[in-house]
Amino acid sequence: MSLPFVIYTAIILKATSTEGESYIPRESETRQVVSLDGIWNFVVPNTSNPFLGFEYHWYKKELKEVMKSGVLSMPVPSSYNDITTDWRIRDHVGLVWYDRTFFIPKYWSEIGRIWLRFGSVSYASQVWVNGQLVMSHEIGHLPFHSEITQYLKYGKENRVTVACDNTLLADTIPQGRVEELESGRLNQIYSFDFFNYAGIDRPVKLYTTPKTYIDDISVLTIEAQRNSAVLEYNITVIGDTNVTCRVSLIDKNKNVVANSVDVETFYGLLQVENPNLWWPYLMHPEPGYQYTFQVELIDDYGDLVDKYNLPVGLRVISWTNTSLLINGYPLYLHGFGRHEDADIRGKGLDLPLVIRDYNLIKWVGANVYRTSHYPYAEEIMDIADDMGIMIIDECPSVNTEFFLDSLLAKHKVSLTELIKRDKNRPGVIMWSAANEPRTHVPQSKEYFRKVIGHIKNLDQSRPTTIVEAQNVNAVESSRFVDIVSFNRYNGWYGNEGNLDIVTDYVIREATAWHDKFKKPVMMQEYGGDTLEGMHLMPDFIWSEEYQVELLSKHFAAFDKLRASGFFIGEFIWNFADFKTAQTYTRVGGNKKGIFTRNRQPKAGAHHLRKRYWSLAKEYYNATMPLDLHSYVISKLPTIKDEL
Numbered sequence: 001m002s003l004p005f006v007i008y009t010a011i012i013l014k015a016t017s018t019e020g021e022s023y024i025p026r027e028s029e030t031r032q033v034v035s036l037d038g039i040w041n042f043v044v045p046n047t048s049n050p051f052l053g054f055e056y057h058w059y060k061k062e063l064k065e066v067m068k069s070g071v072l073s074m075p076v077p078s079s080y081n082d083i084t085t086d087w088r089i090r091d092h093v094g095l096v097w098y099d100r101t102f103f104i105p106k107y108w109s110e111i112g113r114i115w116l117r118f119g120s121v122s123y124a125s126q127v128w129v130n131g132q133l134v135m136s137h138e139i140g141h142l143p144f145h146s147e148i149t150q151y152l153k154y155g156k157e158n159r160v161t162v163a164c165d166n167t168l169l170a171d172t173i174p175q176g177r178v179e180e181l182e183s184g185r186l187n188q189i190y191s192f193d194f195f196n197y198a199g200i201d202r203p204v205k206l207y208t209t210p211k212t213y214i215d216d217i218s219v220l221t222i223e224a225q226r227n228s229a230v231l232e233y234n235i236t237v238i239g240d241t242n243v244t245c246r247v248s249l250i251d252k253n254k255n256v257v258a259n260s261v262d263v264e265t266f267y268g269l270l271q272v273e274n275p276n277l278w279w280p281y282l283m284h285p286e287p288g289y290q291y292t293f294q295v296e297l298i299d300d301y302g303d304l305v306d307k308y309n310l311p312v313g314l315r316v317i318s319w320t321n322t323s324l325l326i327n328g329y330p331l332y333l334h335g336f337g338r339h340e341d342a343d344i345r346g347k348g349l350d351l352p353l354v355i356r357d358y359n360l361i362k363w364v365g366a367n368v369y370r371t372s373h374y375p376y377a378e379e380i381m382d383i384a385d386d387m388g389i390m391i392i393d394e395c396p397s398v399n400t401e402f403f404l405d406s407l408l409a410k411h412k413v414s415l416t417e418l419i420k421r422d423k424n425r426p427g428v429i430m431w432s433a434a435n436e437p438r439t440h441v442p443q444s445k446e447y448f449r450k451v452i453g454h455i456k457n458l459d460q461s462r463p464t465t466i467v468e469a470q471n472v473n474a475v476e477s478s479r480f481v482d483i484v485s486f487n488r489y490n491g492w493y494g495n496e497g498n499l500d501i502v503t504d505y506v507i508r509e510a511t512a513w514h515d516k517f518k519k520p521v522m523m524q525e526y527g528g529d530t531l532e533g534m535h536l537m538p539d540f541i542w543s544e545e546y547q548v549e550l551l552s553k554h555f556a557a558f559d560k561l562r563a564s565g566f567f568i569g570e571f572i573w574n575f576a577d578f579k580t581a582q583t584y585t586r587v588g589g590n591k592k593g594i595f596t597r598n599r600q601p602k603a604g605a606h607h608l609r610k611r612y613w614s615l616a617k618e619y620y621n622a623t624m625p626l627d628l629h630s631y632v633i634s635k636l637p638t639i640k641d642e643l
């Protein structure tokens with residue numbers, strides 16, 4: 001079979017790694033941010049010639065000028081797949097095109113530098129401004145940006161064009177395969193269990209910086225005690241480095257609690273007396289406390305050149321062979337695996353949904369989730385930092401089957417970009433290098449030794465994990481990590497209907513992982529598909545009763561394991577129902593959520609809530625919500641006394 005897209009993905013996928021400033025654009029006295037979100041023009045090319053757009057230079061004109069018809073309206077940010085009524089668009093494999101126009105005020109020509117930044121485009125993309133190629137990026141769920149100062153027309157209308165390719169192949173992250181059907185249509189095949197949504201799925205921003213600007217900031221809490229904390233910082237500046245860098249740590253009452261001026265190295269330490277440490281939700285009455293780390297560049301005349309305000313939390317993560325600690329206190333993690341997923345918008349960032357999800361996370365009493373199976377939007381991460389929700393930050397490597405050198409290189413790039421993006425976040429407590437790679441395959445050992453080594457080169461302040469699903473006896477890759485994670489679907493993909501075996505199986509397996517690797521152990525996935533509103537008694541698979549019972553059998557195992565001293569976390573799969581590829585094992589998607597896709601609770605959510613709050617009470621003496629148990633009966637001592 002000839003696969004034209006293998007060639008054009010090769011063109012489009014020539015990744016130019018993003019350089020410099022990796023943090024989210026924020027406005028300040030020296031910076032402006034303008035959103036390019038809204039309705040863009042959208043074209044799905046005639047698949048008989050996927051090259052058409054490149055051959056005819058569609059990026060040189062407006063799509064509406066190029067095309068006689070077929071230009072659709074597409075919201076940004078959103079996945080494009082479920083917006084239209086056409087299954088061909090939903091299941092399209094290959095390139096799609098977006099464009100829109102925008103105005104640049106005349107005075108911006110004097111402002112310094114203008115940048116264009118995409119929160120993510122899935123999977124690969126090329127971007128043109130006024131017909132000139134300004135950047136290419138490969139791997140979804142990660143931001144990229146480029147300076148576009150020289151490509152803009154000032155005081156005039158400008159145009160941005162994006163070609164986006166969703167093709168997954170053996171050396172993309174994640175892996176996939178494409179087949180040509182008898183009908184001539186291309187079909188994307190992948191083994192991971194979520195819909196391969198695509199498009200400009202996160203915000204697009206134009207922003208300005210001065211010519212001399214703060215390029216990158218790294219902060220690291222190196223000491224977090226009750227009466228003192230020490231923050232190490234490292235700042236890089238691009239442009240005229242003959243500026244003074246003033247650094248201040250400002251508390252929520254706007255008091256400067258520490259500062260320093262360092263002309264030479266832009267590196268230093270800040271000491272804070274009686275700090276407000278960053279504590280997780282439920283562990284402290286004021287969780288998620290963040291200071292503002294303010295960086296100012298000052299020129300010889302004392303004028304402000306550039307300024308950036310970064311929220312920072314003071315906290316230290318540490319770990320031993322049996323435990324994970326924050327600020328010296330042992331953690332017990334109780335949370336979820338999740339997805340960025342909702343009807344219509346797919347993986348598109350949707351702020352009402354984001355806040356609803358956090359309200360549910362808090363309601364249910366979870367203190368953590370894993371960004372299964374890819375990095376989540378920065379807006380979502382910001383709220384976790386702010387609310388004190390801990391995050392296991394996963395890169396987009398899921399179900400890796402073939403351990404190619406070319407894949408390893410990209411896997412490392414995905415981790416570099418992820419760590420660059422999230423290195424300063426207090427909520428991120430661990431890096432997950434992959435979900436369910438085929439680690440029974442011998443080549444996986446060397447592959448993951450390199451992957452974990454790469455993470456350690458970039459950040460040693462957080463532990464690492466690989467979320468394993470192969471038989472513990474066959475796995476070697478978890479030798480390299482700090483915390484062992486495993487997924488297992490007892491009572492669902494094995495022994496379905498036999499819930500009486502679950503507790504023992506879970507205890508046995510968790511113990512085996514610990515015995516083999518001598519590391520703390522977490523169960524990262526367990527659960528069963530549950531059709532909302534389906535009630536069957538006695539419990540039967542797919543019913544809400546079965547999910548409740550399946551959870552209970554795991555809870556019993558977790559309690560025994562907690563007592564054993566090495567078991568540090570339980571994560572139900574999944575927070576909410578989500579869309580998958582079409583298969584006879586999925587009725588409209590994966591239904592293992594304790595919430596529906598519409599974010600309403602199943603019976604399992606109420607059940608889980610009682611456990612998570614009880615754990616929070618037991619470990620951190622959290623105050624239980626008053627509505628945890630609905631009113632049933634009061635003791636009437638007077639009646640008994642009278643008898």
Ligand code: GCB
Nearest residue numbers: 193435436469487525590592
């Ligand atoms: C898994 C995967 C997850 C799936 C889940 C399931 O092991 O990690 O992506 O969705 O099983 O429900 O099958």
